[in-house]
Amino acid sequence: QKEVEQNSGPLSVPEGAIASLNCTYSDRGSQSFFWYRQYSGKSPELIMFIYSNGDKEDGRFTAQLNKASQYVSLLIRDSQPSDSATYLCAVNVHYGQNFVFGPGTRLSVLP
Amino acid sequence: DTGVSQDPRHKITKRGQNVTFRCDPISEHNRLYWYRQTLGQGPEFLTYFQNEAQLEKSRLLSDRFSAERPKGSFSTLEIQRTEQGDSAMYLCASSLEVRISASEQFFGPGTRLTVL
Numbered sequence: 001q002k003e004v005e006q007n008s009g010p011l012s013v014p015e016g017a018i019a020s021l022n023c024t025y026s027d028r029g030s031q032s033f034f035w036y037r038q039y040s041g042k043s044p045e046l047i048m049f050i051y052s053n054g055d056k057e058d059g060r061f062t063a064q065l066n067k068a069s070q071y072v073s074l075l076i077r078d079s080q081p082s083d084s085a086t087y088l089c090a091v092n093v094h095y096g097q098n099f100v101f102g103p104g105t106r107l108s109v110l111p
Numbered sequence: 112d113t114g115v116s117q118d119p120r121h122k123i124t125k126r127g128q129n130v131t132f133r134c135d136p137i138s139e140h141n142r143l144y145w146y147r148q149t150l151g152q153g154p155e156f157l158t159y160f161q162n163e164a165q166l167e168k169s170r171l172l173s174d175r176f177s178a179e180r181p182k183g184s185f186s187t188l189e190i191q192r193t194e195q196g197d198s199a200m201y202l203c204a205s206s207l208e209v210r211i212s213a214s215e216q217f218f219g220p221g222t223r224l225t226v227l
Contacts, residue, residue, distance in 0.1 A: 008151075034215060043202055043218040044154065045113070088153050090216075098144065098167055099216065101153030 006102035019076040023089030032092035033072045079109040115219035123225045131189045132222045136205030146202040
């Protein structure tokens with residue numbers, strides 16, 4: 001079992017819809033969870049992070065964390081074509097140490 | 112632009128040659144990470160530094176790879192005797208650790224390596 005798993009997609013949503021991206025992880029000791037967006041040919045850019053169970057909102061983005069079920073999700077409201085990118089989930093799987101990234105989910109927002 | 116810079120941005124080399132990449136992190140950041148990313152995959156952890164100390168290396172990392180951060184500022188990643196399988200994007204990231212759990216990392220633009 002891979003440490004961090006994501007559906008590779010592509011996930012296609014119409015413009016203005018809610019895009020839901022999911023990530024599961026295997027290490028119950030994981031402390032920190034991050035969502036990055038990566039456009040083709042570019043490096044990952046941080047969207048948001050979450051440490052505690054529940055929801056965290058930042059503009060059109062909401063991260064949801066459920067440590068008991070070992071999943072973290074990212075909701076993008078009012079999706080725009082400019083949101084079309086690969087979304088990477090990163091998990092700090094060992095306390096205070098390195099990150100493990102999932103393979104990413106490719107999102108396509110259709111005008 | 113996150114403030115993390117990498118040089119060169121592109122490198123083409125022949126199999127068997129040595130290559131060295133440089134990363135300059137955000138100036139106040141004490142942690143520096145190296146990752147490798149191939150097409151369709153997420154970044155794969157290689158190694159990281161806390162100040163000048165190299166704290167962890169991936170167990171999958173060949174001994175042809177070595178990294179340094181001599182003064183706790185910039186870092187270099189060297190690959191000796193390159194192989195075609197080393198072709199990838201090499202990403203550097205930095206973070207400021209002010210608490211025990213990991214903080215958000217900021218990535219540089221990457222160095223794309225092509226081994227012929």
